[in-house]
Amino acid sequence: MNSETPAPIETKNDAFDASFDIVARQDAQDEALATIRTDIEDVKGRLDKVGRAAIRPLLAGGAPTGAEMKGFVDGYLRHGRESELKSLSQSVAADGGYAVPREIDEVLAKRLAEISPIRSIASVVRTGTSGFRRLISIGGTASGWVSETAARPETASPKLAEIAPPWGELYANPSATQAMLDDAAFDVAEWLAGEIATEFARAEGAAFINGSGTSQPKGFLTGATSTAGDAARTFGTLQHIGSGAAAGFDTSPEAKLIDMIFALKAPLRQGSVWVMNSTTMATVRKFKSADGAFLWQPGIAEGQPNRLLGYPVIEAEDMPDVAAGALPIAFGNFQAGYLIAERRETTILRDPYSNKPYVQFYATKRVGGQLLDSDAIKLLKITA
Known part of the structure; x- marks a missing residue:
């Protein structure tokens, strides 16, 4: 029995020592993790020191795109x-x-x-x-009046x-x-x-x-023009109003501009604008009515268009200058008149x-x- 006694005592000591080894290994692992965290923080610190000087700026002035x-x-x-x-x-x-x-x-x-x-x-x-x-x-649709019992002839389509x-x-x-x-x-x-x-x-x-x-595209000044009114003019032909002078305006230019406005059908006047270049605008801005008032009305607030006889003026430099036979001014509802x-x-x-x-x-x-x-x-x- 004495020879068998040391065996269990030695077994218990081995298990006890093994438990200390587990604790030691856990401590070593914790220490290694702490070292890694320290290294990461060190790298971050160095990157912060480098800063934006080492980073290329973004496009569009630094704004993300x-x-x-x-x-x-x-x-x-x-x-x-x-x-x-x-x-x-x-x-x-x-x-x-x-x-x-x-x-x-x-x-x-x-x-x-x-x-x-x-x-x-x-x-x-x-x-x-x-x-x-x-x-x-x-257009082209026709209608007619008849009595109650009269025949109904065919009308134009x-x-x-x-x-x-x-x-x-x-x-x-x-x-x-x-x-x-x-x-x-x-x-x-x-x-x-x-x-x-x-x-x-x-x-x-x-x-x-x-x-x-x-x-x-085909420009709106490229086609034929005529002095005929809307009822008599061929579809696709624009109406023009004469200025009254061979090389410019006559003594009452405001009358010609008013004629242009009222040559347009009433429903189309809503949303209509004047179109001319800056050279023509400089001439038109000096026009006065018979009582001495300027026809030109500057915009009443920033961003508001200037107006001529109550309608906005659009500046388009590709419009021709005032010259014999030229078409320097257009007026109309371009939303209804020109398609892009x-x-x-x-x-x-x-x-x-x-x-x-x-x-x-x-x-x-x-x-x-x-x-x-x-x-x-x-x-x-x-x-x-």
Whole structure:
């Protein structure tokens, strides 16, 4: 029995010692975790010391642009990786172009409204195809009085006219060096939107007024004009009022302007505006009535348009100057009188190959335009 006694005593000592080993291992693990936490805090402290000096600034003046814009700018505009762009595209053009992200497209639309005055006052529709058509009723319905038992002869039916605005492809092709694109402090989105918007606005603003209708919109000054009234004039022909002098205005210019107003049908006068360039505005602003009062009325508050005989004046530099045979002043309801049709998306194609070391951004937009209702716009023609 004495030889068997030490065995259980030794077993108990081993279990007791093992428990101390577990505690020791736990303490070692806690110490290791504490060391890791200390290292992490040390790294954070060093990053805080580095601060923003080591971090490249964001685009758009430091303002966050969203995941879609960031992926587009970093992945496609700067580095040309099409995988980022394809996942963001709303549609893929047949020629390999891709839809501009929504943020840039909204900037484009805003700039166009500010620079192109005709766009802001005309009727604008967005279509998915260039085959857009619109029907307009030009009247012709007749009626008659009869007695209770009299026969009812057939009356004339209303007539319709089809409006199919001519289309053209508007494009801009700005470029930048790859070095500029690699510098994140350079605002790629703002630069791209500003360049494209300026070019688009310049081109379409001129086309809506003087466009030929061949591979571009047809301007409202391009078609034929006549002195005939609405009832006698061919649909699609604008009415003009003569200025009374071969090279300018006669001694009573206010009378001609009043004639233009009342040549327009009463329902169309609501929402009508004057359209002229700044040179003509300088002349018209000096006009006075017979009692010496100026016809021009400055806006009564900031942001309010100037008025001529009670109607707002829109300044459009593509309108012609006062000269013999010119049409320097238009008056009418352009919402009813002129139609602008455009595709929904602006497309852009990044081209880093054609003109090294420049990266070109070929942007396109299909736009059409045409006179909609020839009764809704009246013109002043410099003629005796």
